[in-house]
Amino acid sequence: MAGKPRAFSGIQPTGGIHLGNYLGAIRNWVLQQDQYDNIFSIVDLHAMTIPYDPRELRQRTLEVASVLLAAGIDPDRSILFVQSDVREHTELCWILGTLATFGELRRMTQFKEKSKGNERVGAGLFFYPVLQAADILLYDAAVVPVGEDQKQHIELTRDVAIRFNNTFGETFVVPEPDIKPAGARIMSLTDPLKKMSKSDPDPDSRIELRDPPEVIRRKIRKAVTDSETVIRYDEERKPAISNLLTIYSLLSGIPIPELEERYAGKGYGQFKQDLAEVIIQALAPIQQRLEELVAQPGIVIRTLQEGAAKARELASAKMAVVRERCGLGLPPLD
Numbered sequence: 001m002a003g004k005p006r007a008f009s010g011i012q013p014t015g016g017i018h019l020g021n022y023l024g025a026i027r028n029w030v031l032q033q034d035q036y037d038n039i040f041s042i043v044d045l046h047a048m049t050i051p052y053d054p055r056e057l058r059q060r061t062l063e064v065a066s067v068l069l070a071a072g073i074d075p076d077r078s079i080l081f082v083q084s085d086v087r088e089h090t091e092l093c094w095i096l097g098t099l100a101t102f103g104e105l106r107r108m109t110q111f112k113e114k115s116k117g118n119e120r121v122g123a124g125l126f127f128y129p130v131l132q133a134a135d136i137l138l139y140d141a142a143v144v145p146v147g148e149d150q151k152q153h154i155e156l157t158r159d160v161a162i163r164f165n166n167t168f169g170e171t172f173v174v175p176e177p178d179i180k181p182a183g184a185r186i187m188s189l190t191d192p193l194k195k196m197s198k199s200d201p202d203p204d205s206r207i208e209l210r211d212p213p214e215v216i217r218r219k220i221r222k223a224v225t226d227s228e229t230v231i232r233y234d235e236e237r238k239p240a241i242s243n244l245l246t247i248y249s250l251l252s253g254i255p256i257p258e259l260e261e262r263y264a265g266k267g268y269g270q271f272k273q274d275l276a277e278v279i280i281q282a283l284a285p286i287q288q289r290l291e292e293l294v295a296q297p298g299i300v301i302r303t304l305q306e307g308a309a310k311a312r313e314l315a316s317a318k319m320a321v322v323r324e325r326c327g328l329g330l331p332p333l334d
Helices: 019-034 054-071 088-097 102-106 109-115 123-137 148-168 213-222 239-252 256-262 267-295 297-326
Strands: 006-011 037-042 079-082 143-145 176-178
Touching: 006 019, 006 123, 019 037, 019 054, 019 143, 019 239, 037 054, 037 297, 054 079, 054 267, 054 297, 079 297, 088 123, 088 297, 102 123, 102 148, 109 123, 109 148, 123 148, 148 176, 213 267, 239 256, 239 267, 267 297
Parallel strands: 006 037, 006 143, 037 079, 143 176
Antiparallel strands: none
16 A cells, blocks of 8 residues: 555444445445555544434444445455544544634534534534544545535645644645545435435435345335436436436446437336346345345454554554644653
8 A cells, every 4th residue: 555645534323324325435435445545434433423322323333334344345455443443533633623713613514504403512513523634634644535515624624734734843644635526415316406314314315225126126216306208417407317317327337428318218217217226236246245244243343443453553653743743741751
């Protein structure tokens, strides 16, 4: 991995992994393993910003790890670990929090959306972007693969890194976001104006990675379209069909213009039927490997432990530099 730019990617263990997660992030992570020196983290500390069940959090952490491994994350080429197993994340979060401003955090779009109308929202949600910055800067990540909705958080990370470097001396790599042009935002099957989400109360709004074939067929058959019958990519006028075309293209490798030509005059029924089979075929090997890992949780736990040891080595070395630059701790004895 020497010589490659380092990339950091995090995913929350907050429920079932769906097709939007896979196409928007996980599949890209798998494909980029030859491109970057990758560090993948299951960010369980971030999941604590909303009410949760401790037993479920631990179970979902293992489930997400299993999905990542089943999808193709290779621990021999990348580091995969659980965020809370490396305590340097929280230490650096506090240090960076002394440089981030109240105004910057208050302007974060995700905080405004999630806290709207909730007077009892926890301070952790407000501080969330600082912990995210610590996750990234701790490992000198030069690249952060994210969706468009996370771009604002990466801008804050860059600002805080530059501010630290200007205050205490060059310490952190200032990262760049890597936003993919397609697939970064897979939309809901029931409302194409909303992002596909695990928090949507309607299970028909998303394809879960563990959905069996008959469920996938039913969900795609029920997916909203429009009053026309023309299969054409037009995000503004035909958002539902555009979303389905994006999914089809990403999973099949067939360019969208070619799909438009293939289904010219055929209507939505045949298109949906074929799309369902494309999804089923693409998910089949992941589902098979996932079943094997779920049956052998020891493999997953050992992989995460080994990944945490590698991450901890990098993090502790970085924090030694940070503490020295900040004047923290006692000076060495002569």
